Structure formats: C-alpha cells, structure tokens
Amino acid sequence: MGRGATRLTERRAVGPNDTAADPSDRIASEQDLALIALLRERDEAAFMQLVDKLGPSMLRVARMYVSTNAVAEECVQEAWLGVLQGIDRFEGRSSLRTWIFRILVNIAKTRGRREGRSVPFATLAGDDGTDHPAWDPTMFGGAEDPDWPGHWSTLPSDWRGMPEERLTANETLGVIGRAIAELPPMQAEVIRLRDVLGWTSEEVRNALDLSETNQRVLLHRARAKVRRALNAHLQYEDRQGEDRESEAQA
C-alpha cells in the first residue's frame, strides 16, 4: 500500500429481510437457539440479559445515524419491539445478534433520513481520502535506499517479554479506552465489536452493513491507532522511569 489510499465506499442498502450472505454467519449457534426459544416464550430474564449485553453497542450504533442520544434510545426501543414482533419468524439464518443489529440499523437509518440528517459514510468511517499508515513513515528508510528500500530505519520497541501487569494495568486499559473513544464512530464500533466483544468479522460486517474490505480496513485503522496510543503511553512510562533512575544516581 502506501501508494494510493484505499477509499471506503458504502455498500448498497439492503432490506431488513436480506439474509446473511456469509456462510460462517449463516446459522444461529446452540446458545442462540436456546435464547430464541426463551424469547418466543416472552421470557423476561432472557430478554433483559440480551438487552444488557447488546444495549450499549446498539445505542452507539443508532447514534451514528441520528441526531441526539434521546432519538438513539427511541431507535433502540423500537428495535427491541421489532425483535419481539419478528422472533417467531426468525429463521436463524444469521446469528441472533447480527439479526438484532440489522433491525436496529434499518430503523436508525430510516429515522436519520426522516430527520434530514444524512451523515456521509466517509465521515463515519473517518475516510478523508488520504492514506492511513499504520506506522510512522519516518521509521522507514526511503524508497531510494539501495540496499533496503522501505525497511526499518528505527526499530519498533520490543514488547515481547513485557511484564503482564504493565500491559494490563488500569492505566494502560484507560489509554486504550480513550484511544477508542477518539476514533471515527464506525472505526470505534468495529474494534469494539471485534476486539472487545469478540464478534466474528462476518457478524460485524452483516450487523453494520459493511463490505468485507471495509470491515478489514476499518479494523486495521482502528487497531493501528490504538497501538500507537499504547506505544506512546509505554514509551512515556519508560522515559519517566529513566528520569527517576538518573535522579537517584545524581
């Protein structure tokens, strides 16, 4: 890459009954089937368990398409009523959560259009047409280097063997959380669903109506920014440690 940025283009809109095109998201899991059965019996505990699990991400996703948090909450509520209405007809041809998100995204997009609010996909995706290098370009030698064009001129810091308690300290997790919060909304949601909540790439692209390429590029960019933030934080800590050491020696 490096030459010519990958442009993200929006996928053609599809209807709510569109079945998942991707084979690995074609069937509901055993766990899903049990939940679906409970939802069909209008089991309140099962419903609330699902609400607690999916609610926060549903609110964020709805908020991408509508103007206020209040409207996003209405969309989420409408989506849950849609789930209750549709659960008897749900054929399990995608995972349950993918199906729920598709209902939500359709509602939120329609609502956004009615509000006259149309956020370009490029804005949600943080796609400004420029290249997004995952690493600082100055860390690499130039293309004119006769021996090693485009190879490292400065090695990345070595995290192998980094103490676990340092990587997983609350402060470090805070750095990651803030880095994600600062991402363009679609990048933030893709990394949350994939890396925080552990959804598969197929589930994410079906749920958020993304092409396979878009899902990969959004995740790549999001992870790259989080890695950069984490690296900056760890390097800052290293410098602090060195300062303390040299003070102690003085």
Place this chain on the structure above:
Amino acid sequence: MIDREAPACRDVVQVLSDYLDGALDDDTTQVVETHLAACEGCDRALAQLRETVRVTGMLREEQLTDEQRETLLEAFRGWDGS
C-alpha cells in the same frame, strides 16, 4: 501492495491486522511469514499489534443506565404482541 519478491517492511506492517485475522490469501500469508522469520523489526511490530488486540479484549463494555434499562423493561412488559 506487497512486493512478493522483496517485501518492504513499510508494506508488511500494513497487512499485519489482516494477517492476525487470517484474512490474507495463502500466497501473501506465506510471503509475510517468510519475511517475519527474518525481520526483527516486523516481528516486533507484529508483537505490538498482537498485544494491542489482546489487551483491548480486556476492556469492559459500557453498561446501560438504570433508567435506560427500566425503559426497555417497561416496553417489554407493555408489549401486547401486536
């Protein structure tokens, strides 16, 4: 894209997220793995990305407020099946 004969580190780091996801085709995977085995810098870069993904997985997801929960619970209880 990656030069298969002489992959540049600058290009290899752009596909490491896909590599971790197993989203690269077999040929590119082979090129990347051969390069990683011989390149300290890219191996470190991969370790950074891998750790980033792993530690991101330790974040706690946000929670709904009591009010938001209550609204949805009421909607559930008030739903008459129509």
